[in-house]
Amino acid sequence: MTDTVGPRTEVLRTGPIRYATAERFGRPRPVPDDDPRPASGEIAPQPPSRLDFVMGPPADVHPQGEDCLNLSIATPARDAGARPVLVWLHGGGFSSGAGLMDWYDGGVLAAEGDVVVVSVNYRLGALGYLLLDGVSEGNLGLFDQVEALRWVHTHIAAYGGDPTDVTVLGQSAGGISVRLLILMELPEARGLFRRAILQSAPLEITARPAAESHALGRYFADALGTDPRTADLPALLAAQGETARHHLRGAGRRMEPAFIPVEGVGPVPAPGGPPGDGVRGLDVLYGWNADDMIVFMGEDDDAAVRTREVYEEPLTRHAERLARAGARVHAYRVDWRPAGSPLGAAHCLELPLLFGTRDAWRSAPMLGSTPREETERLGRALRSAWLGFARTGTFDGLPAPLTDGPVPGPS
Structure with a gap:
């Protein structure tokens, strides 16, 4: 494996920075360069994560509110270095998480790889993805992501980054978002990144038909019992929770x-169409964790079978389509099972390795009793692979014990 990681240096952390503003259920608007207001530091309104039993509850607390279109930047220097840029889109089932969380501090990646790391908030839940006639057109969280990438394209040179050398990466819902960003045909979304990394993206649930989303939107409005455009946030979150329970029952x-x-709304293409011309020449890294589905198991589910059905097979089919359209694709699989953890190579396991934010992940049950030294050693190996891909578009695989055998890729 090519070692692209140099000695660790000090980094500058900047943020939160407001990259856009939006009215409730409106599309994001770029922030004028002369806007004097400081960023709020808010994250999207959200319930507790349903994966606290895997990741542990976050150690940091941020204010929640609708002025949440903020990002943070970690860079070795604000100079003319023209470094590769990594833009992170967090997971959380489109309902929880935030780029501003300490989990996703890009400082270690920036220092080890001499790169610029941008971590992005975007709207979640009903505020980001409600489809309801006369209220919300849907997919607003994806419009937020496009606007964040446009902000990076315009401003990142001032933070030591190269706007022509951007890798967008995301995990779980963030990985689904990366897939959709790849496939978008919006003129304003073109040319904003040259490489993409999809981590444990459950592509079988990438997007929902509009008719089903309309029905859920109407149920949400009935559960809310008042105008969604003026309801307070606790009421919105309560109705969102009731809608989630209704959807699960059905x-x-x-x-x-x-x-x-x-599907087929705003930036999301209709299903079944071929990838657009923008895919040609794109470098894509995708993969999954060997026991991804163990944290989503039903009573009669087999974790290995469901991981293959939900992650491996849809990701591989997607990679095959991208390869036929002219992309260069590479696959990985994380097989490492931490000592003392009953969860194995679970969903989210690669995150503390990728970000190296040890204190933020110190209470994560998925890490079991693994000594910090081992987590750091494996993290350096995984970060080296990701940074090498971000710099060159090539991927030499992961060493044992991160991967313990050949990884199926597109045929």
Whole structure:
């Protein structure tokens, strides 16, 4: 494996920075360069994560509010270095999480790889993905992500980054978002990144047909009992929770959120179409964790079978389509099972390795009794692989014990 990681240096952390503003249920608007207001530091309104039993509850607390279109930046220097840029889109089932959380501090990546790391907030739940006639057009969280990438394209040179050398990466719902960003045909979304990394993206639930989303939107409005445009946030979150329970009772799919991207609406293409011309020449790294589905298991589920059905097979099919359209694709699989953890190579396991934010992950049950030294050693190996891909578009695989055998890729 090519070692792209140099000695660790000090980094500058900047943020929160407001990259856009939006009225409730409106599309984001770029922030004028002369806007004097400081960023709020808010994250999207959200309930507690349903994966606290895997990741542990976050150690840091941020204010929640609708002025949440903020990002943070970690950079070795604000100079003319023209470094590769990594833009992170967090997971959380389109209903929880935030780029501003300490989990996703890009400082270690920036220092080890001499890169610029941008971590992005975007709207979640009903505020980001409600589809309801006369109220919300849907997919607003995806419009937020596009606006964040446009901000990076315009401003990142001032933070030591190269706007022509951007890798967008995301995990779980963030990985689904990366897939949709790849496929978007919006003129304003073109040319904003040259490489993409999809981590444990459950592509079988990428987007929902508009008719189903409309029905859930109407249920949400009935559960809310008042105008969504003026309701207070606790009421919105309560109705969102009731809609999620209704969806689970009807659909029976435990891991599928009530509010997700909608097919054929705004930036999301209709299903079944071929990838656009923008895919040609794109470098893509995708993969999954060997026991991803263990945290979403039903009573009669087999974790290995469901991981193959939900992650491996859809990701591989997607990679095959991208390769036929002219992308260069690479696959990985994380097989490492931490000592003392009953969760194995669970969903989210690669995150503390990727970010190296040890204190933020110190109470994560998925890490079991693994000594900090081992987590750091494996993290350096995984970060080296990701940074090498971000710099060159090549990927030499992961060493044992991160991976213990050949990884199936596109045929």
